[in-house]
Amino acid sequence: MQRAAALVRRGCCPRTLGPWGRSQSSAAAEASAVLKVRPERSRRERILTLESMNPQVKAVEYAVRGPIVLKAGEIELELQRGIKKPFTEVIRANIGDAHAMGQQPITFLRQVMALCTYPNLLDSPSFPEDAKKRARRILQACGGNSLGSYSASQGVNCIREDVAAYITRRDGGVPADPDNIYLTTGASDGISTILKILVSGGGKSRTGVMIPIPQYPLYSAVISELDAIQVNYYLDEDNCWALNVNELRRAVRQAKEHCNPKVLCIINPGNPTGLCFTSLGVYQDNVYSPDCKFHSFKKVLYEMGPEYSSNVELASFHSTSKGYMGECGYRGGYMEVINLHPEIKGQLVKLLSVRLCPPVSGQAAMDIVVNPPVPGEESFEQFSREKESVLGNLAKKAKLTEDLFNQVPGIHCNPLQGAMYAFPRIFIPTKAMEAAQAHKMAPDMFYCMKLLEETGICVVPGSGFGQREGTYHFRMTILPPVEKLKTVLQKVKDFHIKFLEKYA
Numbered sequence: 001m002q003r004a005a006a007l008v009r010r011g012c013c014p015r016t017l018g019p020w021g022r023s024q025s026s027a028a029a030e031a032s033a034v035l036k037v038r039p040e041r042s043r044r045e046r047i048l049t050l051e052s053m054n055p056q057v058k059a060v061e062y063a064v065r066g067p068i069v070l071k072a073g074e075i076e077l078e079l080q081r082g083i084k085k086p087f088t089e090v091i092r093a094n095i096g097d098a099h100a101m102g103q104q105p106i107t108f109l110r111q112v113m114a115l116c117t118y119p120n121l122l123d124s125p126s127f128p129e130d131a132k133k134r135a136r137r138i139l140q141a142c143g144g145n146s147l148g149s150y151s152a153s154q155g156v157n158c159i160r161e162d163v164a165a166y167i168t169r170r171d172g173g174v175p176a177d178p179d180n181i182y183l184t185t186g187a188s189d190g191i192s193t194i195l196k197i198l199v200s201g202g203g204k205s206r207t208g209v210m211i212p213i214p215q216y217p218l219y220s221a222v223i224s225e226l227d228a229i230q231v232n233y234y235l236d237e238d239n240c241w242a243l244n245v246n247e248l249r250r251a252v253r254q255a256k257e258h259c260n261p262k263v264l265c266i267i268n269p270g271n272p273t274g275l276c277f278t279s280l281g282v283y284q285d286n287v288y289s290p291d292c293k294f295h296s297f298k299k300v301l302y303e304m305g306p307e308y309s310s311n312v313e314l315a316s317f318h319s320t321s322k323g324y325m326g327e328c329g330y331r332g333g334y335m336e337v338i339n340l341h342p343e344i345k346g347q348l349v350k351l352l353s354v355r356l357c358p359p360v361s362g363q364a365a366m367d368i369v370v371n372p373p374v375p376g377e378e379s380f381e382q383f384s385r386e387k388e389s390v391l392g393n394l395a396k397k398a399k400l401t402e403d404l405f406n407q408v409p410g411i412h413c414n415p416l417q418g419a420m421y422a423f424p425r426i427f428i429p430t431k432a433m434e435a436a437q438a439h440k441m442a443p444d445m446f447y448c449m450k451l452l453e454e455t456g457i458c459v460v461p462g463s464g465f466g467q468r469e470g471t472y473h474f475r476m477t478i479l480p481p482v483e484k485l486k487t488v489l490q491k492v493k494d495f496h497i498k499f500l501e502k503y504a
């Protein structure tokens, strides 16, 4: 497309002589005359407008990169231009992007990635043997021994085998089959692919997708895009955001009146809530509370016996983006499916093959996550040190955040048992709600905008994740380094107190 546009441009506006030997200026003069004579041709109505575009795409919202983040970008530009603000930098606590917040990559992962990317380094004495071993194995499984070739649509075979072995270890021996593993472009791609396959029907038989509220907005965005029916089930804020089975039953019962609820999405540990119930998701390494342990849904199904383990159709997802590695940019991920009909698995591969394959570099990164150094290997000690340091720090920051927020009048924060976010509840006075209405903003959006404008701290309003009516929250990552996080929390505290005074 770009190339074609460049050729057209070169054809009509040559640097010296035009296509018919006239000078550039005479060609340009003629072009502008044409514009004057035939204005209706140059200004014909656009085919693609907000009215004519796909309404499902227009309905998509993604708060994590929404208006507040655009405003943060504008403020950053203003700061760069020397415009004075009550702060000197914007702190982006809106998104779970660990490296962007200064977290250092895990050395072993990057060593293997470097070797895979530039195999000449395999001769270098600077790299440990265990990293070289991993890299050789990955490269041998790639077309032409290069990370630059397409892989099978389902992903590189030996990486799927490593994922299956990892899941089997994680679930205490419950077997995983490489044939059930699909490597994906981050977890997002897997989630949207599986939802795509699930949605069908019209009217009352249209697929209903049950999602937790609050939720990670990828789910609501994909539901909008697919024109499926969003079925909310509310997590219990008064009980550390627990999932209540009666609430699930209520949601299914009511949904059945207008759709066909056939998909249940569970995010565990929870984003944005930090809730950790005993089950599965991209934050499976991010569990901080000593009373909590990660159990996968698949393992639980096996413990419940064959009636469940042989029947429940389950898809679960993992990613290189979170955990201790935080490698969001590689876009690595996997999906494991169980009990899917073989014909549906065929359809899944067909759908994935339309996009050829997930990035092979992301697949390699996923391999290192599921196949890290083991005791006795050269890199084991350094790897363990780095991993524990990241997770230990996150645990410390989870507690620090909870404690500090709970000292502020008008803020309540549940314990952050896992993931990497706080989702505190905030009290917004009536006068502030009126001011928000005057600005045509939701009250929590107004609060977060003011927080951004006065402190430079960028967080996401709770309305972007869903919340019970009449309650207000914001989501903030706990990713800034400890000292910076302390400053951030202190600034939020000072801002909140001033906000309450101003709108009292």
Ligand SMILES: Cc1ncc(COP(=O)(O)O)c(C=O)c1O
Pocket: 096, 185, 186, 187, 188, 189, 216, 218, 267, 271, 281, 282, 318, 319, 320, 321, 328, 332, 333
């Ligand atoms: C619950 C949940 N699922 C999926 C994702 C997307 O992860 P990825 O970067 O692997 O696409 C995120 C990212 O924040 C998330 O919190």
